[in-house]
Amino acid sequence: MALIECYECKRSISPEAKTCIHCGAPMTGAQVPAKANSVASTISFGSLPRNKAVAEAFVAESASTAAPAPKVTPAAAGRRRRQQAEQAVAPELNADGSRPVEGWLKVMAFLMPMIFVWFLLRRGHSLKQRLFGFGWLALLILCVAITPTPPPA
The missing domain is CATH 1.10.286 (GTP Cyclohydrolase I; Chain A, domain 1)
Structure with a gap:
């Protein structure tokens, strides 16, 4: 069985997996290649920077296949902590709007x-x-x- 590449962390996973075992990203039918037996290789240079203007993808669960949410792995938790830290940093300013002299x-x-x-x-x-x-x-x-x-x- 050929492995596929996770769209989130670019690591190899099984095409039968419902979520990535490395980052917890959900896998849908769109990410699974049609020909699992074909030998198609892609070159990956790691993950690309994200466009903050584009909303994150949402995968709706159907009533018949209501599976529990994927477990948050340490890699995904670390990414969330970094995003929260970037948003929380606000520069200190004086009353007139200028930066203070350290x-x-x-x-x-x-x-x-x-x-x-x-x-x-x-x-x-x-x-x-x-x-x-x-x-x-x-x-x-x-x-x-x-x-x-x-x-x-």
């Missing part, structure tokens, strides 16, 4: 502004934050410029 950037822009004040040019920082950082840099450059140098000995 603590490490505050300290390093104070100690070494020649290097770290340029991080304030990233998208999301407000004009006030940039003026404050580059103003500090300009003040330090001015102080170095007007400091008297001792005469050579």
Whole structure:
């Protein structure tokens, strides 16, 4: 008996299986090839990225073949956790809608502004934050410029 490829995880499974043993995806008659004995090979490079705009497929159960829902396997559970984690991440913003200056950037822009004040040019920082950082840099450059140098000995 020839094996078929699961449309979800691209692993080999039996054509008689109702669900994939690896990811739990339901198999319908459309996924089972008409000629199980033919030697047809496909090349798979893993799963492709999903289009979020397209709704997920729904397989309706008929009353005569009411089978229990497939068991959630660890691979499918891990995929759900990753999807929930991606949706739950929301960027923190200040009251004016700008991104906050992180603590490490505050300290390093104070100690070494020649290097770290340029991080304030990233998208999301407000004009006030940039003026404050580059103003500090300009003040330090001015102080170095007007400091008297001792005469050579």
